[in-house]
Amino acid sequence: MENLSLGELKYILQEPIYLFEEDQSELKNQESDTKSEPVKKNEVPHTTLEEPIKPDELKPEIEEVEIEPIKVRGKFEKGILILHEEAALSDAVMDMLVKMIQAVGHSMSEVGLVSSEELHGKSLEEFQAINAHIVLKFGKIKHPINALPIHDYQIHTEEETEYLFADSLTAISEDKNLKIKTWNALKLLFNISK
Helix, strand or coil, rough: CCHHHHHHHHHHHCCCCCCHHHHHHHHHHHHHHHHHHCCCCCCCCCCCCCCCCCHHHHHHCCCCCCCCCCCCCCCCCCEEEECCCCCCCCCCCCCCHHHHHHHHHCHHHHEEEEEHHHHHHCHHHCCCCCCEEEEEEECCCCHHHHHHHCCCCCEECCCEEEHHHHHHHHHHCCCHHHHHHHHHHHHHHCCCCC
16 A cells, blocks of 8 residues: 555545645656556556645535524513414404413403414424413414424423413303313413412
């Protein structure tokens, strides 16, 4: 292997070879001497020295894709996030929701709303980037948040966020028993003793 030329080494070694300047000039001199010699059969001819590849040229170009954050409707002033199954909330359902939020001592300017459609295709990391302190999930949502070990109408705390999962807002608005169940869970979550 000591007698192999630089051209022959490139077929054996996979990594780039870097030479000192004195080695490069010596190789150029050797190369000019060997150009006059004829190439023997089955011998790999010497190749001209290539400029060494700089390490920064080896790095593949990575295109940064900017991920659009989840859009939260509302002012979301107190970090209370309401996830709902419905694509759009009817007037009757919205009226019930406003009354529920006011009954626990908050206003609609303190909450943010996100529909299941708006969450579709978003990761749990993107969801956590919203930085909600209280998450109220109403209905079925197509999102990894469902993997959290949370039972309906039971409060679950994970890190600094409290979660409450319940039936859809439409179902709650149409069923008196679900309204009572939701109200009891909300009283526990917001520490209301009525």
